[in-house]
Amino acid sequence: MIKFSGIHITSKDPKRLGLFYRDVLGWKTLDDNPDFDGVRFEGRGDDPVLWLWDENKHGKLNEGTVYLAFDCPNPDVMYQMLVQKGIVLNPPKICSWGGKELMVTDPDGNKILLIE
Numbered sequence: 001m002i003k004f005s006g007i008h009i010t011s012k013d014p015k016r017l018g019l020f021y022r023d024v025l026g027w028k029t030l031d032d033n034p035d036f037d038g039v040r041f042e043g044r045g046d047d048p049v050l051w052l053w054d055e056n057k058h059g060k061l062n063e064g065t066v067y068l069a070f071d072c073p074n075p076d077v078m079y080q081m082l083v084q085k086g087i088v089l090n091p092p093k094i095c096s097w098g099g100k101e102l103m104v105t106d107p108d109g110n111k112i113l114l115i116e
Contacts, residue, residue: 002078002114006040006049008067014039014054021050061111072114075102092116 011017018036021027027041030049037054051069053061061067072078075092079102082089092102092114100116 001073003071004048004068005071005115006051006069008051008053008061008069008113010053010055010058010061012055014052018052021052067111067113069113069115072102072116075100075114075116078102078114 009017014036018029018034018039021041022029022034027050030040030042031038036052037057039052041050041052048069055061079089079092082104087104089102089104092100094100102114104112104114106112
């Protein structure tokens, strides 16, 4: 029903970190002219994508735990399923980029973003 799509990380020096992933590890960016703020690094084949964000602008996303993103064909249906299972969460929302997302927190405090 859902597919793991990527990992979000933040850095106080996103350019340095982005250059490490690009130039040292050889990961390709999926964005033309990356500014290393919201840049996406492609996975290989069906591997997940890594998103790199500027912590100074967006805050620290991973706070000692992780922030996982999954493809989700219908966040509204998933929301109803989770509510029926007793999970307390806010309903899905439409984002500024036009997609719909649902935020869930696992028992360890990791944030899970379900994206349509």
